[in-house]
Amino acid sequence: MINFTQLVLASHNAGKLKELQAMLGGSVQLRSIGEFSQVEPEETGLSFVENAILKARNAARISGLPALADDSGLAVDFLGGAPGIYSARYADGKGDAANNTKLLDALKDVPEAERGAQFVCVLALVRHADDPLPILCEGLWHGRILTEASGEHGFGYDPLFWVPERNCSSAELGPVEKNQLSHRARAMALLRQRLGLQ
Numbered sequence: 747m748i749n750f751t752q753l754v755l756a757s758h759n760a761g762k763l764k765e766l767q768a769m770l771g772g773s774v775q776l777r778s779i780g781e782f783s784q785v786e787p788e789e790t791g792l793s794f795v796e797n798a799i800l801k802a803r804n805a806a807r808i809s810g811l812p813a814l815a816d817d818s819g820l821a822v823d824f825l826g827g828a829p830g831i832y833s834a835r836y837a838d839g840k841g842d843a844a845n846n847t848k849l850l851d852a853l854k855d856v857p858e859a860e861r862g863a864q865f866v867c868v869l870a871l872v873r874h875a876d877d878p879l880p881i882l883c884e885g886l887w888h889g890r891i892l893t894e895a896s897g898e899h900g901f902g903y904d905p906l907f908w909v910p911e912r913n914c915s916s917a918e919l920g921p922v923e924k925n926q927l928s929h930r931a932r933a934m935a936l937l938r939q940r941l942g943l944q
């Protein structure tokens with residue numbers, strides 16, 4: 747069993763850092779890659795897995811620490827799984843608000859029954875930059891895309907993601923509840939098992 751007390755999180759997204767640290771609890775300290783570098787690696791992979799591994803290796807190389815990466819996104823049924831791995835870049839790097847506006851436009855007049863979507867999260871953990879056996883864990887969260895934004899919590903597409911099991915948007919869930927249900931929570935539950943952190 748691998749025993750980590752410190753991991754570097756290969757992410758420049760403050761929302762992810764907050765959620766992942768809360769899920770890991772006190773036994774593992776997550777340090778932000780921002781402490782070591784402000785340069786974001788280009789996400790050139792064609793899958794969540796490839797991008798997660800690429801980000802983890804890059805962070806391990808820069809920090810000299812074992813590294814955890816999260817590659818995630820929103821796959822919308824009506825759009826054939828788009829924006830998928832391109833979720834963060836959907837509106838050409840203009841940010842969360844522009845991404846959400848573009849998604850609402852793309853689904854304009856699409857009826858509720860065809861607005862199914864899933865959040866996807868892949869976590870990759872490497873012990874060092876050239877680790878030949880990264881630990882990979884995946885989580886999905888099924889829901890629907892709303893016709894307008896609702897809620898103030900979370901980040902990214904949360905205000906547009908309807909959570910059927912709670913009858914509200916994921917931005918209307920408090921952090922504790924989101925962290926029990928989300929794609930990231932499911933991937934992290936698997937990772938905790940793999941690390942023996944029950």
Ligand SMILES: O=c1nc[nH]c2c1ncn2[C@H]1C[C@H](O)[C@@H](COP(=O)(O)OP(=O)(O)OP(=O)(O)O)O1
Pocket residue numbers: 756757758759762786789816817818819820833834835845865900901902903904928930
């Ligand atoms: O729980 C979530 N609630 C709402 N939106 C979410 C969530 N999880 C991922 N997302 C969205 C945000 C971003 O548009 C994309 C992730 O893109 P992704 O490249 O993995 O992350 P990022 O560029 O924000 O930070 P980084 O690559 O440095 O980890 O999916």
Ligand SMILES: [Mg+2]
Pocket residue numbers: 789834
């Ligand atoms: Mg990214």
